[in-house]
Amino acid sequence: MTTMDTITEEIAHFIGLFHTNVEDARLRDSYQDFSLDTPEQFIPTSAVIRSNFEAPFDLLGFDPGVVYRAPASFTPIWHPHFVGRFDHPPIPTMEIKTYHGRHEMPQYEYPFYASGKSFTWEIQPPGSVANFIVQVASLSDNDSFGVGGHGLTFDPTPVDNGELLQTAKDVLADAPIGDLEMPKSSDDLIQIIETVASQLEALAAESDGPTEAFFHQSTTIEGIYVNGVLVDEAPKLEDHHSFSEDEDEADDAAAAGDEADAEDDAQPSNVHVYADGSVEVEASVELIGGNNTVVNDAVLKNIWTGATVTAVVGNHFEINAVIQVNVIQNTDAITSAISGWTNDGAPDEIFNIATFQRVDPLEGGNAPANAGGGYPASWAVTEIHGDLLIANWLEQYIFMSDNDIGILSSSGGTTRVIAGDNTSVNQVSIYELSQAYDLILIGGNLYDANIIHQTNILFDNDVVGAVTGFGTTGEGTISSGGNLLWNQAHIYNIGGADRFSTLPSAYLDAANDFAAGGRDISQGILTDPAFAGTGGLRVLYISGDLLNIQYISQTNIVGDSDQIALALNALNPHADATWSISTGGNALVNNAAIADLDSLGVTYVGGEQYSQETLFQSGLISSSPEWAAHDPDALVNEAVAFLDDSMLEADPTELGFGVPVDPDGQYQDDGLQHVLG
CATH class of the missing domain: 1.20.5 (Single alpha-helices involved in coiled-coils or other helix-helix interfaces)
Known part of the structure; x- marks a missing residue:
C-alpha cells in the first residue's frame, strides 16, 4: 500500500x-x-x-513537522582541565518487587472494606534519578579601535590570558576540596563523599588554620554568614548591581511623576536645543571598556523521597559544605595627564554569602497530627533490589576575555565607544518530587551530601596613557574600579539535626527478615509512636545503599585588561571636549541554592552516625607589581606611530575626505559591538 x-x-x-x-x-x-x-x-x-x-x-498519522537534531558536543579549549569531563555514571538498574500485607483494615480508615475481608494494597517504588549537567560559556571580545582623527596607530602587545588561566588552575587545584572529578559509578560517589569529608577534616586539624580565609566546621551550622561574619540578614544583589540600569532610572522617574525631567534625563547632556530651533552638540568622548556581566545561577530542589521513619542497618554519613573563593587583580596604570579629571574612586566589592538553614518537621506546628490515635494493622512493602541513587551533579563555567586596545581623540562631535558591556549567563533549575513513605528500611548504608563550590576570578589590569602633548580643558571623568564579585549559596535541609537514635532490635529483625525473603512486620514496629494514627504502613525496602548527593560547582573567569591611548585631534585639538572613560564595573555573580529532603521524622542508625557541616569563605586581592611599575605614557608612546603625513594635507571639508583614523578602527573585529563617531 x-x-x-x-x-x-x-x-x-x-x-x-x-x-x-x-x-x-x-x-x-x-x-x-x-x-x-x-x-x-x-x-x-x-x-x-x-x-x-x-x-x-x-x-501516516499526525506529524507535527518538528525536526530535531542533537547539538554538537562542545569541548572548551581555553582550560585543559575541563576537557573530557562530560561522561556521567550510568543510572543503576534495579529489580523492583512489591509485597502486600493481608490484614483486617480499620473500618474508620477504609470503610469500603468490611471487617474480616482481605484486600491487596499496592504502592509504587521511586526510581533512581540522576542528572549530570555541564554548562560552559566562552566569549572573546578583544576589540581594537581608533577614533577621533588623531592620525596615529596604536599597536601595543596584546594582553596574554595565560597568567589568568594559570591563576584559575591554581585556585581550583588549591581549593579545600580540590576540583572534583565527575563520578563514573556509585562507588565513585561514595569515595567522593568520604574524600571531601576527610579533606575538610584535615583542613580543620591544621594548627594555624587557613590563612586569609574564614573557616567554620561543626556538626551543624545555622545562620547567615557574610565574609566570615554571622549576620541577621543577607545583602541583596539588587542593592549592589542592576541588570537594567536604564529601565530602573526610567521607573524611578515615572514613580516620582516627573515625566519632563525623565525626558531631559534621556537626552544626552552634551546636546543643547535652543529656542530658535538650533541644535548645538558639544564635543565629547565616551568609552565603556568594561561593564561585563557573567552569571551562574542554579536552583536544585530535591524532594524525591522521604519517610516518617528512616531505619538504616549500616552507617549514616552526612556532609553539608559551602566553599566560596573570590580572587581579584585590579592594578591600573593611569596617566598623570588626566590628574585633573574626576575619579569616581568606586571600590571593588567582594561578597561571600552563605546560608545554612534546617527545618525539623516534628517541631512546633510542623508536627503531623495523629488522626484518631491507634496503630496500623496492615502494611504494604515495595522493594528496590540494589542501590537507590538520587544524584544531581551540576558544573557551570564561564570564561570571558575582554582585553581591548584603543586610541581615542575628539572629533568635535559625539564619540561613544562600547568595547565591553558583554553578558554571559548559565542557568539551571531542577525540581524533583516523587513519593513519601511511612517507613524506609535500608539494608546497607545511607550517604547524604550537599556541596556548593563557587569561584570568581577577575583580572582588571588597565593601562590608560597619554600621547605626548595631550591635554584637556573640559570636564573629564575616569572609572577603573567598581567591580563586583558575588558568591551566594543557600543549603536548606528538611530534617532535624537531632533526629538520630539507635536502631531498635525490631527494625533490625525486620531488615534481616526482608533480606531472607520474608515480609513480616512485628508489633515492635507497628507500635512505634511515630506511626500512631496511621491506618496502614507504606514501607520502602532498599537492599543496598541509599546515595543522595547534590553537588553544584560554579566558576567565573574574566579577563578585562584594557590598553587605552589618549590623543588630540590632528587638525583641531578640541581641548575643551568632555571625556568619560570607564574600564571597570564588571560583575561576576554565582548564585546557588539546594533544598534537600533528609527525613520527615526520626532516623534510626544501626552503625555509625557521622555529621559534618563546613563553611569556607575566602576573598583574595592579588597584585601585579610589574604592571603598576610601568609608566603608562611611556608604554603608549612606544606603541604609537604616525600615519602617512599626506593624509593630513587633504581638506577635511572636501567631499570624499574624512578625518584620518586607523582604517581598522572603522569596524569591530568581533562584529558584535559598534563605534559611533
Whole structure:
C-alpha cells in the first residue's frame, strides 16, 4: 500500500469533505420525490448515488513537522582541565518487587472494606534519578579601535590570558576540596563523599588554620554568614548591581511623576536645543571598556523521597559544605595627564554569602497530627533490589576575555565607544518530587551530601596613557574600579539535626527478615509512636545503599585588561571636549541554592552516625607589581606611530575626505559591538 505525506493527506480530507457536502445537497433536491412507500424502481435515479469506494493510501498519522537534531558536543579549549569531563555514571538498574500485607483494615480508615475481608494494597517504588549537567560559556571580545582623527596607530602587545588561566588552575587545584572529578559509578560517589569529608577534616586539624580565609566546621551550622561574619540578614544583589540600569532610572522617574525631567534625563547632556530651533552638540568622548556581566545561577530542589521513619542497618554519613573563593587583580596604570579629571574612586566589592538553614518537621506546628490515635494493622512493602541513587551533579563555567586596545581623540562631535558591556549567563533549575513513605528500611548504608563550590576570578589590569602633548580643558571623568564579585549559596535541609537514635532490635529483625525473603512486620514496629494514627504502613525496602548527593560547582573567569591611548585631534585639538572613560564595573555573580529532603521524622542508625557541616569563605586581592611599575605614557608612546603625513594635507571639508583614523578602527573585529563617531 502506498503511503501518503501529511500535505496530501490534508488535501484528501478536504476533497472527501467536499464530496460529502455535494451528496447532502443532492439528497435535499430529491427529498420531495422520495417516499418510503414508493417502490425502488420508481425512485428518481438522481437520489441514488452509486460509487466504488477505494482506499489506496495508508495514512501516516499526525506529524507535527518538528525536526530535531542533537547539538554538537562542545569541548572548551581555553582550560585543559575541563576537557573530557562530560561522561556521567550510568543510572543503576534495579529489580523492583512489591509485597502486600493481608490484614483486617480499620473500618474508620477504609470503610469500603468490611471487617474480616482481605484486600491487596499496592504502592509504587521511586526510581533512581540522576542528572549530570555541564554548562560552559566562552566569549572573546578583544576589540581594537581608533577614533577621533588623531592620525596615529596604536599597536601595543596584546594582553596574554595565560597568567589568568594559570591563576584559575591554581585556585581550583588549591581549593579545600580540590576540583572534583565527575563520578563514573556509585562507588565513585561514595569515595567522593568520604574524600571531601576527610579533606575538610584535615583542613580543620591544621594548627594555624587557613590563612586569609574564614573557616567554620561543626556538626551543624545555622545562620547567615557574610565574609566570615554571622549576620541577621543577607545583602541583596539588587542593592549592589542592576541588570537594567536604564529601565530602573526610567521607573524611578515615572514613580516620582516627573515625566519632563525623565525626558531631559534621556537626552544626552552634551546636546543643547535652543529656542530658535538650533541644535548645538558639544564635543565629547565616551568609552565603556568594561561593564561585563557573567552569571551562574542554579536552583536544585530535591524532594524525591522521604519517610516518617528512616531505619538504616549500616552507617549514616552526612556532609553539608559551602566553599566560596573570590580572587581579584585590579592594578591600573593611569596617566598623570588626566590628574585633573574626576575619579569616581568606586571600590571593588567582594561578597561571600552563605546560608545554612534546617527545618525539623516534628517541631512546633510542623508536627503531623495523629488522626484518631491507634496503630496500623496492615502494611504494604515495595522493594528496590540494589542501590537507590538520587544524584544531581551540576558544573557551570564561564570564561570571558575582554582585553581591548584603543586610541581615542575628539572629533568635535559625539564619540561613544562600547568595547565591553558583554553578558554571559548559565542557568539551571531542577525540581524533583516523587513519593513519601511511612517507613524506609535500608539494608546497607545511607550517604547524604550537599556541596556548593563557587569561584570568581577577575583580572582588571588597565593601562590608560597619554600621547605626548595631550591635554584637556573640559570636564573629564575616569572609572577603573567598581567591580563586583558575588558568591551566594543557600543549603536548606528538611530534617532535624537531632533526629538520630539507635536502631531498635525490631527494625533490625525486620531488615534481616526482608533480606531472607520474608515480609513480616512485628508489633515492635507497628507500635512505634511515630506511626500512631496511621491506618496502614507504606514501607520502602532498599537492599543496598541509599546515595543522595547534590553537588553544584560554579566558576567565573574574566579577563578585562584594557590598553587605552589618549590623543588630540590632528587638525583641531578640541581641548575643551568632555571625556568619560570607564574600564571597570564588571560583575561576576554565582548564585546557588539546594533544598534537600533528609527525613520527615526520626532516623534510626544501626552503625555509625557521622555529621559534618563546613563553611569556607575566602576573598583574595592579588597584585601585579610589574604592571603598576610601568609608566603608562611611556608604554603608549612606544606603541604609537604616525600615519602617512599626506593624509593630513587633504581638506577635511572636501567631499570624499574624512578625518584620518586607523582604517581598522572603522569596524569591530568581533562584529558584535559598534563605534559611533
